[in-house]
Amino acid sequence: MKIKDIINRSMDVAPWVDGEKIPWNDPGLSQRILASHLSQDTDWASRRFDIIDRQLDWINSRLKPGSRILDLGCGPGFYTQWLIGLGHSCVGVDFSPASIEYARQKAAESGTPEDRLTYILGDIRQYQPDGLFDCVMMIFGEINVFTESDARHIFQMASQALRPGGLFILEGHTFNAVEETGMSPTMWWHAAEGEGLMASEPHLCLQENFWDEAGRTATTRYYIIDGETAETRLFCSSMTAYTEEGYSHLFTGSGFQPPVFLSTEQWPVGAPFEGQMMTMAAVK
Numbered sequence: 001m002k003i004k005d006i007i008n009r010s011m012d013v014a015p016w017v018d019g020e021k022i023p024w025n026d027p028g029l030s031q032r033i034l035a036s037h038l039s040q041d042t043d044w045a046s047r048r049f050d051i052i053d054r055q056l057d058w059i060n061s062r063l064k065p066g067s068r069i070l071d072l073g074c075g076p077g078f079y080t081q082w083l084i085g086l087g088h089s090c091v092g093v094d095f096s097p098a099s100i101e102y103a104r105q106k107a108a109e110s111g112t113p114e115d116r117l118t119y120i121l122g123d124i125r126q127y128q129p130d131g132l133f134d135c136v137m138m139i140f141g142e143i144n145v146f147t148e149s150d151a152r153h154i155f156q157m158a159s160q161a162l163r164p165g166g167l168f169i170l171e172g173h174t175f176n177a178v179e180e181t182g183m184s185p186t187m188w189w190h191a192a193e194g195e196g197l198m199a200s201e202p203h204l205c206l207q208e209n210f211w212d213e214a215g216r217t218a219t220t221r222y223y224i225i226d227g228e229t230a231e232t233r234l235f236c237s238s239m240t241a242y243t244e245e246g247y248s249h250l251f252t253g254s255g256f257q258p259p260v261f262l263s264t265e266q267w268p269v270g271a272p273f274e275g276q277m278m279t280m281a282a283v284k
C-alpha cells in the first residue's frame with residue numbers, strides 16, 4: 001500500500017470489510033501488546049492487579065469449591081492463575097501466541113498440572129468446549145469486536161459449555177462508549193519515534209473513525225506509515241454497540257436467564273473505563 005492509496009481511499013466504510021480486527025494474534029503485535037498486559041502503570045489490555053484482585057473476589061464469591069472455569073480471551077492468564085490458587089480448575093483460550101506462551105510458562109513455574117489448568121492457543125469462534133463448566137467468563141470488552149452473528153455464536157457456545165445453573169460473566173462496552181468511538185474526530189494522527197503497538201520501528205499512525213447508525217457499529221481505520229520506507233499498512237477494527245436490552249437479548253436468546261448488571265463496587269472497571277464498560281452475569 002502506498003500513500004496515494006490513503007489519498008484515494010474510499011470513505012464508504014462498511015464495518016469488518018477493510019479488515020476483521022487488529023491482528024492481535026500476529027507474533028510481533030502479540031509480543032508488543034503483552035508488555036501492556038503486564039504493565040502495572042496502565043489499565044490497558046489487562047487491568048492492574050489491584051483491580052483484577054477485586055474482580056476475582058466477586059467471581060470467587062459466586063463459585064462453589066472446586067469449580068471448572070472457562071476463560072474466553074484469557075490473555076496472559078491473570079484470572080486463571082489466581083483461580084487455580086483457590087482450588088478451581090481452568091481452561092483459558094486466546095489467539096495471542098505471546099500471551100499463551102507467558103500463561104503456560106507461569107503455569108509450569110507454579111507446578112500446576114495440565115488437567116487443572118489448560119491453555120489453548122486458538123480463535124474463540126472455533127473453540128469447541130471439552131466437557132462441562134461451572135462458569136464461563138469473557139472479560140474486558142472483547143465481545144464488541146465481533147460481528148453480531150459471531151457474538152451470537154459465542155453466546156451459544158458459552159451456553160453449551162455450561163452445566164445447568166452455571167454462570168456466564170461477560171464484560172462489554174456500553175453503547176455510548178462504542179458510539180463515542182465511532183463519532184469522535186474523524187481524522188487524527190500521531191508520530192511514534194520508536195516502537196509502538198502497531199509497529200516496532202518509528203512510524204506515523206493516521207487514524208480515522210466512522211459511525212454506522214443503522215448497524216450501530218463503530219469502525220476505526222489505522223494507516224501505519226513506516227518512517228524509513230513510507231510503506232503503509234492498514235489495520236481496521238469494528239465494534240458493535242449494544243444497549244442493556246441488546247445484551248439481555250443475546251443472553252436470553254442463548255438459553256440464559258436475564259443477566260444481572262453489576263455495580264462498579266461489585267466489579268471495578270478502572271478509572272479510564274468508568275461509564276465505558278459494564279459487566280453482566282447470567283445463570284444458564
Ligand SMILES: C[S@@+](CC[C@H](N)C(=O)[O-])C[C@H]1O[C@@H](n2cnc3c(N)ncnc32)[C@H](O)[C@@H]1O
Nearest residue numbers: 024045046073074075094095096123124139140
Ligand atoms: C482486552 S484483552 C483481555 C484479556 C483478559 N481477559 C484480561 O482481562 O486480562 C482481550 C483478549 O482477547 C483476545 N482475543 C481477541 N479476539 C480473539 C479471538 N477471536 N480468539 C481468541 N482470543 C481473542 C486477545 O488476544 C486478548 O488477549
